[in-house]
Amino acid sequence: MKKRLAAVAVCLSAVLIFFALQALLTPKYITEAQEGNLLAEYYDSGKNHDVIFIGDCEVYENIDPVVLWREYGISSYVRGSPQQLIWMSYYLMEETLRYEKPDVFVFNVLAMKYGEPQSEAYNRLAHDGMRLSGSKLRSVRASMTEEESFLSYLFPLLRYHSRWSELDKNDLKYWFKPAPQISCAGYLMRVDTKGIDFIPPGQELPDYRFSGLCYEYLDKMTALCRENGIELVLIKAPSLSPYWYDQWDEQIEEYAEKNDLLYYNFLEMSEQTGIDYMTDTYDAGLHLNLAGAEKLTRLMGELLMREYDLTDHRGDAAYREEWDRIAAFHDRVKAHQEKELAENGYLSGFTYFED
């Protein structure tokens, strides 16, 4: 009896040590690649969203939910991760439905250009923050590059064990507690400016057809939304690079028409958005800065209100409390970045943390 008890105790402590080591060695994404925490922040949100944006940096750097709240009373969230591939987006929608049922899903179609798994680093940034679920595992399966092992997503220690020699104070500080908030309802803000006065041309491609696999997932998205009575809106954010080809645009238009979906290509709507690439981007056209994001979001809100007649929740106390908090955080980040910009003349990245 005593022996059995000892054996149980040994096994239990082995498991504890394993998970403690795992927690220590998994990256905290504090000073580098903060995008690794984006998807994780969603779980603490109110999960009462009218609109959820899904996609890559073209959503989480370009759409500011605080604008939608302040100007239209729309409760929204951006579920974005860097270079999010379309199957990740699909499984994120599937996962979101475990928590809530929004009125609208907005999907940014840039991911249609990637027909196969791309990079281990982005796979990690997307999945490390996700909670364990069937959707996550299916997403991992679909995304893995050849060198990766499935097991290392269940037990990240198997992937990150060699970080023992690179541990820093943040690894200790956030060993057992979540990383500090960085996003405003999924939006990553930048207030600095680096303009561009021409459109970088795209190189000619041998084949402009999107891959069959991407269409398969786009079909699955359409079906999933239909089944759940959710509106699906396709957008192409107004980022100049990577280049968005006319041939690609035609295919999406065709698809939207066939499936009776709304599709907005904001690259062609600069008159309505009023985006000026000399002042509204922080990295010469790849991503919008806050000024640009505000312009784009404003139009997005207008279009959503017009098409779907969403409820204005601004008077609703249940929403107000949370959104006041997010908006206040939003303004603190903005103030902090403006100050840093004024002092240094540049922004070194996302450097605002609250404990």
Next chain:
Amino acid sequence: MDKIISMLRELHPDIDFETAEALVDDGILDSMDIVSLVTAIYDEFDVRIPADRILPENFNSAAALGKLVNELIDE
């Protein structure tokens, strides 16, 4: 018998082969020594020790080796 002992002594002058009983097991005779012995025995007695008779128990002592040679002569 004396001839076998003198053959052994030629290989390892420092060993007392009258009494040693674990020549192979103790690693005194290695495979090259054994083949040298087989060659010398063939030369001396005109009897060939085939590979399947090269077993530690046949080479562990001078007496055992002598016995083996006698057996082979009889066959």
Next chain:
Amino acid sequence: MSFTSFSFALFFLVLTLLYYTVAGKKQWQLLLIAGYFFYACADPRYLIFILVTTASAYLVTMRFTALRRELGRWFDEHPELTREERKRYKEKTASRCRKWLLLAVLLNFGILFTFKYLNFFLVNLDSLFGLFGGGLPVTSVRLLLPLGLSFYIFQTIGYVADIYFGKYEAERNPFRLALFVSFFPQLLQGPIGRYNLMAPTLFASHAYDSKAVRFGLQRMLWGYFKKIVIADRLIKPVSTIGGAPEEYGGVFVLLGMLLYAAQLYCDFTGGIDITIGSAEVLGVRLSENFNRPFFSKSVAEYWRRWHITLGTWFKDYTFYPLSTSKAMMKLSKWTKGRFGPAVARRVPVYLSTVILWLATGAWHGAKWNFIVWGLGNCLVILISQELTPLYRRFYERFPKLHRSRFWDGVQVLRTNGIMCLLRTLDCYASPGAAFFAIGTIFTRMNGGALTTDALLELGLKPADIAVTAVGVLIVFAVSMAGRSGSVREKLARLPAGVRVLLFGALFFSILVFGAYGIGYDAGQFIYTQF
């Protein structure tokens, strides 16, 4: 399914559970299925090869048995036969057996030659013809090389030879023989087992024995430590140095030799520890393959302590049969007439040793490197054989030195130095490149080039150097502790709590410090464009 894969861990876990629960009296049958499954996981086509080898061994040994039984019956029925007549019949049976043996050997070595050496042979034949202005129409054939082919073919031929020599009875149950050939732990890298030694534990039924399982798991863990923490970490530096002899000369060649010694030792002994340990978990005893080889005082001794089962295989089935054959004896006699007794006495030993080492070299791979390597070993061993009288006189003069620990140390270092030099042939693309690299030790000794940056380029970060150094120290300490008896028995005498801590630490150090998976590189995460 490599030993260091997660799928192997799962396979082994499931197998062990089944083995001690539902298998009941059918444990060895389960092992046979597991062996074939394990082998088929690498490539299902491999099964054809193992089946051919198994079938040939079974049929031929059954033939031996039948022929000998016939002879016995004939003698029983004809007690009137004279001794001379009996001898004649015996000789006839022996000669028929010999033909069957030859058939099995030719078939199996034919397979081995075709799949392992044919391309090497063709390429060299082509260049030979090239010397005379000719050439071969084909110089390369695409063939698959079944994993572990040389190991299980040697093991099987050893069995056939044992039966031929009459060492023990042939196995009548073809499935049991099939298990002997395909027992999964040793299928890919040995040790090369002997049937009479394996059979008692391989086919017995084993009740769950917690000590055996614990010992087996401990040994596996130790093997994984050596393999994953040390050996795998050194793959990149060793191959980088070996791949660029021009760039990495002088001090890097020395570094490469040391690292390769550590890598090879940890890789091979680690793999064998996993093999023997996993067999132990299943209650099966395998032969030891190493006996602290780096403590050897001569190259000949080294080869009695390194890859022991290969050494004894060659000794029993090549060296002795060859050196004591009728032809060899006759050759010796013939030489005696012409060159005197001193030469005659040496002919069988020396000739057989050369052939043995050519074969050992070729066994290691179809490359000139290994042929040269084999001959190098042979040369060292024969020279030291010739120097024996000299050493003897030297020791007579300095008896104290001979028995001193200092002299032991000198001999051990000398042996390791020679082995390090010979092993360069493993690491470089051609014998020429290896000799060139060794040459640079004398021509461009450049200790100053060994900077942190240079090491970093070789894939040795300070952290890796620290882990390797500590790991090698631990391996060395364990080896030293093994001088006075089994380390595991010593550990078993420690209090249970200490043992748990020790093996727990070993387990977690493999998990954390192991060189497996995708190296985490923070640089990968800094994205520039997407």
